Amino acid sequence: MSNHFLLRDALAEFPPYVPGKPPASAPGLKPYKLSSNENHLAPLPGVTDAIADAGRVPANYPDPKSTKLVTAIAAHLDVDEAEVVPGAGASEILSALTNITLEAGTSVVYPWPSFEMYPILASARGAEKRPVPLLEDGRHDFQGLVAAIDDTTRLILLCSPNNPTGPSVSTSELDGFMAEVPAEVIVVLDEAYFEFATAAEVVDGMDAYRKFPNLVLARTFSKAHGLAGLRVGYGVADPRIASALRQVIAPFSVTSAAQVAAEESLSRNDEVLVRAKEVAATRDQLEQDLRDAGLTVSDSQGNYVWVSFGAEDAQAFEAACAEQAVAIRRLSGGVRISIGADEALERVREVAKSFAESRTA
Template structure:
């Protein structure tokens, strides 16, 4: 079919981003959405009130620099405000990183499967995508990624805990990797789910950032803080990199309501972390129950569990959950189940038990 307009040829190479399905609403059951790793807990006290107060004048633009939020984050993280870059979720920070590093003739290295935006962002910049398959246990293959880095490589993306498989990058793994990566190559550590991690060996991204100037952290208020609908996150980077990021982040992308909510939630981080560990305890029990049924479930460190299945079984499992008004996420090689209400997880357990009995 001929093109009517002068669009980029590279668009044909964009892998589609498929959001999590909503739950079926015609089953007679209470529907649950466990397909997008959303936080099922209610907002912390004061958060919705902060949003309402900050948005009383919707005609006014928000502070383009998120000055108050940046100051609060810098104090909480013990970094210089010049090293903090706010954005509309961690996704905007990752997009900005690809924008300041990638172009035609360059390459980006990342684990796969991992966050679905990685290949989309790389394709958008015209860079060569070098996806390195995960190890059998769902962990990053750091030796494989090192082997893919050459003089064209401008960016490496890491995900800890890895979405969708679940394991965290461990301190020893990252330190060994960073020792081998050229110092002028930027390495992004996507820590969207770091608050849920309970592995004693999980890397402390902030400590690693202080040791490696080419390491950039991408974090979000979407998951543990439960602010996904407000779209607010941040990057932590060397001041030189941070300055470049600010050049390409869209102006006013973090709304006044998002800034206020994030600041209010950040002030209650102790409560956020308690909640995250409660989710982690539920996650660990859910993962153990699935393993007891004979399913292959990697180490789970986010607010979700990965069930490794072939594509046919994954589709059938997703359909069976949908019949119980529970939406989960089928991806290549398995299904991802977000941690949600007890009733929703019990329905998934029942589906899993039926599957196990039918094997």
């Protein structure tokens, strides 16, 4: 029997997505996972009840069009229902966008480091990847992004706030950039963390969407709404783009439980935003504390902070946190620490102090 299978050559070009590590155990310490940007707060009242009700008849397929959820999102954003595309998290929206634009002979432009799925999805479509290094402060290099565009470019991915470094795109930055992008090239604004942003200059995705027909928004209920385990997100796009997205998204990808939970959470959006700003306040305090400890920290607008490290120090800092039963995310150029319970963050602060002291001793 042959042990050779006819798989695509492109699979050798990229590693699989690696999720955040679970926390290691340590004697006498409660473990905490700060490696996946999950929302650590308890579910909003009514959301768990909606999930339970939706699961009473698991034999039936979910509504393939997510009709009630789409209606709710469209009303909330004041757009036509034809402009809203639901999916299994923002990741499915991003996957669908690469599916309708990219193939061999085309290129995709994106900042780097950014969301790890960008190069994976591009390679899976056989497209040329054009990552543009971030500026030193973790922001997008828009001049570099413009320079990377040519007549093969079919898709541009922007991330605001940028995961993992944290800064958001400003209104002036996006306006200037869109003026340089050919009108037929689709630009995606990945706004998975937009509810946590507090800086005055942060671009409003919906305002930008109304100005630029080639701009698509990718949003999720995973982060601020705390529904990561249900996998539900959505795209907002020109109806022609939205129609193409629906062609390639798997049928029934948004489960019944996910649909009703997202609808219920959206109905409580004011509460979601209050909680998101509470997380943001904790984030800002952690940033300042880590800076005071002597670490280099970006200006984050997400539910996480980014500490710049060389490879050796990043590995050592991750290991020191693991010894305290706290899992953080080590990536190229530093570590990302999700906002979590006070006890977990206090342990991170103590690790930071000890770490900085050991480096100056």
